[in-house]
Amino acid sequence: MDGTALARRIAEQTAKDAAELTARTGTAPCLATVLVGEDPASVTYVRMKQNRCAKAGITSRHVELPASTTTEELVATLTALSADPEVSGILLQHPVPHHIDERAAFEAIAPGKDVDGVTMHSFAAMGFGLPGFVSCTPGGIMRLLAAYDVDLTGKHAVVVGRSAILGKPAGLLLLEQNATVTYCHSRTRDLPSIVRQADVLVAAVGKAEFIRGEDIKPGAVVLDAGYNEGNVGDVHFASAAARASLITPVPGGVGPMTIAVLLEQTVRAAAEQAGAALARR
Numbered sequence: 001m002d003g004t005a006l007a008r009r010i011a012e013q014t015a016k017d018a019a020e021l022t023a024r025t026g027t028a029p030c031l032a033t034v035l036v037g038e039d040p041a042s043v044t045y046v047r048m049k050q051n052r053c054a055k056a057g058i059t060s061r062h063v064e065l066p067a068s069t070t071t072e073e074l075v076a077t078l079t080a081l082s083a084d085p086e087v088s089g090i091l092l093q094h095p096v097p098h099h100i101d102e103r104a105a106f107e108a109i110a111p112g113k114d115v116d117g118v119t120m121h122s123f124a125a126m127g128f129g130l131p132g133f134v135s136c137t138p139g140g141i142m143r144l145l146a147a148y149d150v151d152l153t154g155k156h157a158v159v160v161g162r163s164a165i166l167g168k169p170a171g172l173l174l175l176e177q178n179a180t181v182t183y184c185h186s187r188t189r190d191l192p193s194i195v196r197q198a199d200v201l202v203a204a205v206g207k208a209e210f211i212r213g214e215d216i217k218p219g220a221v222v223l224d225a226g227y228n229e230g231n232v233g234d235v236h237f238a239s240a241a242a243r244a245s246l247i248t249p250v251p252g253g254v255g256p257m258t259i260a261v262l263l264e265q266t267v268r269a270a271a272e273q274a275g276a277a278l279a280r281r
């Protein structure tokens with residue numbers, strides 16, 4: 001599955017929507033990115049987001065905070081951005097330093113600006129199939145499945161990983177499309193036997209090439225949401241591709257979709273805040 005190509009198509013539409021909205025309201029959509037500390041991978045991802053925003057006609061505001069920032073200081077920053085009428089959407093780059101209560105920080109993002117789909121409000125919307133913002137990587141996974149006409153009804157979807165930005169919301173969205181969902185995690189017993197049952201496998205475990213081809217059910221659809229050092233996924237691509245009917249590569253699969261969905265949701269947030277419907281949707 002070609003995430004780069006699909007992400008490009010989504011980005012083209014997002015740029016058109018942003019231009020239309022800017023012409024109508026006189027203000028471009030604006031994404032605020034918040035980075036705490038200097039984790040090199042996070043610095044790269046935030047820069048990628050800013051670059052893609054610029055290409056799509058979305059302005060970005062970047063807030064960099066030192067690693068010593070307290071939960072209270074981060075909450076105050078996010079609360080101020082939530083109240084700022086010039087900011088359409090807010091992204092707090094994950095992970096934050098260990099001493100920070102990340103959940104408390106996420107909850108300081110106003111639901112209407114939660115374009116990264118990380119608040120409890122957005123989780124409830126995903127869980128109940130209600131309109132709202134989806135978590136970006138899981139949202140990108142669902143867009144890939146739709147683009148490749150994968151019907152999820154009755155399929156056994158196995159999600160390996162239960163993080164708040166990836167595994168958990170991915171399961172909610174798959175369930176909403178009538179898949180039978182199994183979550184696996186570090187305490188799961190006999191993980192390979194469950195992975196072998198997957199018609200649809202979402203690998204979101206954060207361990208390079210953790211899942212091997214021998215455990216892929218022949219014909220399975222495999223989505224590799226891993227972003228390990230050196231641009232290596234959670235699935236051993238060559239051996240898994242020999243058995244899967246569809247598979248996402250790393251790079252070029254789920255990763256680009258994450259940013260495409262973020263930008264799309266930022267423009268949608270801006271439109272909703274302006275009370276303007278987007279013509280092309």
Ligand SMILES: Nc1nc2c(c(=O)[nH]1)N[C@@H](CN(C=O)c1ccc(C(=O)N[C@@H](CCC(=O)O)C(=O)O)cc1)CN2
Nearest residue numbers: 045092093094095116136137227251252253255256258
């Ligand atoms: N608040 C969030 N934090 C994090 C998220 C997130 O969705 N919200 N996701 C990940 C990392 N991430 C974005 O932040 C991310 C990772 C990878 C890619 C990507 O496009 N990767 C490319 C390869 C990268 C390259 O070319 O250098 C690919 O897979 O093709 C985008 C976003 C953690 N944090």
